Amino acid sequence: MYFGGIEAGGTKFVCAVSDQQQNIIRKVSIPTTTPEETLTKVYAFFDPYELAAMGIGSFGPIGIDPAKDNYGYILATPKPGWADFDFLGSIKKHYSIPVAWTTDVNAAAYGELKKGAAQGKKSCIYLTVGTGIGGGVVVDQQIFSGIGHPEMGHMHVKRHPDDDFAGSCPYHKDCLEGLAAGPSLEARTGIKGQDLPEDHQIWDLQAYYIGQALMSYVLTLAPEKIVLGGGVMNQEHMLMKIRQSFVDQMAGYMETPAASEYIVRWGLPNESGIIGSLLLAEEASK
Ligand code: ADP
Ligand code: ZN
Numbered sequence: 001m002y003f004g005g006i007e008a009g010g011t012k013f014v015c016a017v018s019d020q021q022q023n024i025i026r027k028v029s030i031p032t033t034t035p036e037e038t039l040t041k042v043y044a045f046f047d048p049y050e051l052a053a054m055g056i057g058s059f060g061p062i063g064i065d066p067a068k069d070n071y072g073y074i075l076a077t078p079k080p081g082w083a084d085f086d087f088l089g090s091i092k093k094h095y096s097i098p099v100a101w102t103t104d105v106n107a108a109a110y111g112e113l114k115k116g117a118a119q120g121k122k123s124c125i126y127l128t129v130g131t132g133i134g135g136g137v138v139v140d141q142q143i144f145s146g147i148g149h150p151e152m153g154h155m156h157v158k159r160h161p162d163d164d165f166a167g168s169c170p171y172h173k174d175c176l177e178g179l180a181a182g183p184s185l186e187a188r189t190g191i192k193g194q195d196l197p198e199d200h201q202i203w204d205l206q207a208y209y210i211g212q213a214l215m216s217y218v219l220t221l222a223p224e225k226i227v228l229g230g231g232v233m234n235q236e237h238m239l240m241k242i243r244q245s246f247v248d249q250m251a252g253y254m255e256t257p258a259a260s261e262y263i264v265r266w267g268l269p270n271e272s273g274i275i276g277s278l279l280l281a282e283e284a285s286k
Contacts, residue, residue, distance in 0.1 A: 003285065004046050004054040005277030007104055008087070010079050010131070013038055015045050018278045022115075027274070034081045035090070043094055055100040055280035057107025057273045058087060060134075064102065064149050072101055078170070100280035102136075104128075104273050106143045108229065108266075109136030111276025116267030118225035125223045126272065127152065128230035129210065133177040137221065153177040157212050160205055180209040182232050198237050207238060211245025214263065218246075218256060229266035239265055 002025075007014040009032060016027040030041045046054075059077070063070030072088025088101045102110075109118075109126035118124035118138075127135045135152030137144040144150070154175045165188050167174030168181075178184065185193040189202055196202060214226055232238065243259035256262050266272050 001052045002049045003278050003281040004049065004051045005274050005281055006042065006054065006056045006058075006091075007107065007273035007277055008032075008056060008058040009104060010059045010077070013042060014274050015042055016274050016278060017046065017049050017051070018281075020282075022275070022278060022282065024274075024278070032079070035085045035087070039090055039094075042091075046095070051095065051097055051281075053098040053100070053281045053285035054091065054095065055102075055107065055277035055282075055284060056088065056091065057102055057104040057277045057280075060103045060149065061151070062087070062101075062103060062149070064145050065147070098284040100277070100284040102143055102145075102280065103134070103149050105134040105136035106138075106145075106149060107136070107274075107276035107280060108272035109138045109227070109276070110143055110279060111268055111272040111274075112227045112266060113138045113141065113225075114279050115275055116272055117227045117264045119267070121224040123221070123223045124225040124227055125152070125217055125221065126227045126229065126266075127210075127214070127217075129180070129228065129232040130182050130230035133181045133213075133230075135217070137223070139221070139223075152213070152217065153181070155213060155216060157209050157216075160208050163205060176209060176213045180206050180213075182230075185232070193232055194234070198235070203235070203238060203241055206232075207241035207245040208249075210238075210242050212249050214242070214246045215249050218250070219254065222254075226263045227266055227272075228263065229269070229272060233265055239263070 003018045005016045013030040016024045018024050061075040063073040074082045074085045112118045113124050123139050133153030157176050167178030169175045169178030182193050243263050
């Protein structure tokens, strides 16, 4: 008996099969092209296995409310061919097994809570800082959703007085994602994030926005742990700067664990989402 997990991203799909002890026995990365072409490769990967259940953590926004017609669909994405695509329905048509369905960051938050940096906690948030900024929330060991899934990357932040960058979010311009996701680094400096020197002043600005957003998440949800992941968080020095910015902006108002314990990098680097998806598959099989 096997479980299948899909971490469906806008650039690539990571698919994995695990055994009942959650050991990954095979994993593949498939480039995200058209839905038809991508899913044909997904099926070719999983078909040889007798799966008990699958778990999908998908890029979004996605329809997450089982009571709505758009449940299981990818919603308003600029990714060609994927908007209004019935992703979950297609998978379920091919495999008649239980399929857990959530966002990529929710799956990552779940993976981190069960097996990663937030292990032993009841609640956490997971924030990815990459091409976009997105957050997932686990409360009482369950993924949180309401009228939809949280969209924590698009919260509005207080602009830094020295910052005159218009912001790059197509919807809001200067929301958190517009001001501080990976592409903003290049838009501000002309240099890709991975090539920027550690002593560049842009990092202080970025830490100001992310620290501020973390403060708002903590004031709203009071999670037990904050886990940070995504390409930009490969900058190890950023973690210290973000912690300091969080502490400075919180200004002692709310008592939190020491920032060094509270705000941490992912415990399952690059695998939080796929491990979370496999864990959700196991849950769905019960
Ligand atoms: P995605 O969000 O598409 O899944 P990533 O999490 O890898 O992918 O994020 C990609 C973004 O992160 C790009 O904007 C890239 O320039 C930036 N990035 C990747 N590595 C680094 C790094 N080491 N330092 C700073 N920025 C980085
Ligand atoms: Zn936005």
